[in-house]
Amino acid sequence: MRRSNLPAEPNRFVGRAGEQAELAALLGESRLVTVLGVGGVGKTRLALRVAAAVQKRYGEGVRLAELAPLRDPGLIEHALVEALGLTDHTLRAPREVLVEHLADRRLLLVLDGFEHLVEAAAPLVHALLAAAPGLTVLAAGRLPLRLPGEAVLALAPMDEPDALALLAERAARAGAPALPRDEAVRELCRRLDGIPLALELAAGRLPLLSVEQLLARLDDRFRLLGDGGRGVPPRHRTLRTAIGWSHELCTPRERLLWARLSVFAGPFDLEAVEYVCGGPDLPQEAVLDLLGGLLAQSLVTREDTAAGPGYRMLDTVAAYGAEWLAALGDTERMRRRHRDWYMGLATWCELEWFSPRQAEVAARTAAALPNLRAALDLCLELPDDAHLAQHLAGTLWFAWVG
Ligand SMILES: Nc1ncnc2c1ncn2[C@@H]1O[C@H](COP(=O)(O)OP(=O)(O)OP(=O)(O)O)[C@@H](O)[C@H]1O
Ligand SMILES: [Mg+2]
Missing domain, CATH: 1.10.8 (Helicase, Ruva Protein; domain 3)
Incomplete structure (x- = not known):
């Protein structure tokens, strides 16, 4: 297992010298540190930067769990199991797997974007810290976890x-x-x-x-x-x-693409965008240029994965798009298209799992996990689609269990 799953920095990191030093020092003093601040102020960037810098203090390295894309608090533990790169072939509860794995390891766990799930995240963090003396948690979000011993770094705007x-x-x-x-x-x-x-x-x-x-x-x-x-x-x-x-x-078509991209969670690739966002009002062959337009305006960033070139929309930008999509009354249809694409991907991955392409399949599944989870989330939300949830969860057995 690689010791860290931090993404490469997308572009040059600027300044924040004092904050970087302060955060690194807090991590040396406290086992729970939260970087707090308004949307877009740079919490994620700072947390990841410092996590990479202090990595060598932790024998088992640094693992990042991105919680912003999750809707269902019940999936936090799964997201952590996944972030830790755990393989578990039994049907044990994820909490048990986490506790057992973390119990005697020196590891830094970065939890990014937990604010919408704080009520479920806080007790979980509390329990993990209690069970694992070598664990340090670096959280980044718009709210504190309000746990005993939590050190808070309130991130101000740039000087x-x-x-x-x-x-x-x-x-x-x-x-x-x-x-x-x-x-x-x-x-x-x-x-x-x-x-x-x-x-x-x-x-x-x-x-x-x-x-x-x-x-x-x-x-x-x-x-x-x-x-x-x-x-x-x-x-x-x-x-x-x-x-x-x-x-x-933005042009009207760029706006439409922006709104539709808000249904993605974590990194996505061009093929997925063409399928999910394309339609009579947004021809597939126009998608590439429109995506380029959004990229040029910093509304989309490039985030390559082990599976190839990828893109991502920052949370705050995606939230704006989601509002627009809701105003268009198109949210549910887009989420279904998103789910259909990732169900198709999951099925393909399952079929190809025992083939010479296993490495490619593993990379694609790993890169798509946040989106697969979002798709599963939708199935669980819609009672009529419970059978799809079962199908998807069944198909994904190879990803859930490693
Ligand atoms: N010190 C920095 N150097 C370079 N770019 C930065 C820096 N801080 C923030 N940015 C850029 O500003 C944008 C917003 O930063 P970031 O995503 O870290 O904010 P955030 O506080 O995590 O926001 P949110 O609450 O929406 O998650 C990103 O594109 C990020 O790359
Ligand atoms: Mg963030």
Whole structure:
């Protein structure tokens, strides 16, 4: 088993020197550390960066479990079993498998995006820490777990030098002319509250617009929103504004693809997008270009897997797309298409399992697991589809049990 399952960094990591040192130190002092902050502020990036840096402290390495895509709290334990790369050929309860595996190991477990499942995640983390003295948990989310002994690092937006550096880096990558270090650029960073995701989205516009033009347009948007966001924390409003503005700048077809991509969980590949998102209103042959458009605007990021090239949509961006998809009244149909694709994949993998292509099958299954789980989630939600859930779970026996 590989000792770590951390993904490669998608692009250059910028700044956060103080936070990196602080988090590394907290991990040395406490067995439960939570990185807390608003959406898009950089919790995931910081947690993964530091986890990789401190990996050598843990004999058994670092394992990442991404909980953001899960809907059903009952699947958290399965997600952890999977993150730990455990093979279990018996029908034991996942909790038992986890406890037994972790009991005498020195390991760092990173739990990312647990906030929507906090009520189930907190007692589980508590129980695992109690049962496994060598376990350290690094959690990242918008809420604390509120467990005894939890050390919290509240991640603030980037300070001005980091925000400027991130904006300049991403603008350059997008092909924009070099940014002047002048007052307008500083104003732009302030306007975006130093939130990395908002800065990245804005940077994607700089090949086309000057900083002043961008500022003027953002101001219009903020004014447009007016008090509409009363009660919403200002930083949240900033991010919504940045995302909403990106949304307006997309072509209608890009918007449609964005909405539809929100049904994916974790990394997905082009074939899946073509099948799930294609249709009379979005011809399959147009999907590649549209996906390229979203990629260029930082709305989709590249995330290759062992199975080949892949893509991912950040949680906050996907959440915006999901709202749009719901407004179109198309959520259920898209989730069914998503499920159908992954059921087909699961069936193919099962058929090919005992073939010379086993390595490829294993890689594809591993890369698709978050999506397979999301598909199973849907089957469990719809009573009529219970038989499909059984079929899918049955087909996936080789993935669940390793
Ligand atoms: N220090 C950094 N250097 C480079 N890029 C960063 C940095 N911090 C954040 N980013 C980028 O900003 C975006 C948002 O960051 P991230 O996904 O870590 O936020 P988050 O706080 O985990 O958000 P969410 O609550 O939605 O999960 C990502 O594209 C990420 O790569
Ligand atoms: Mg995150």
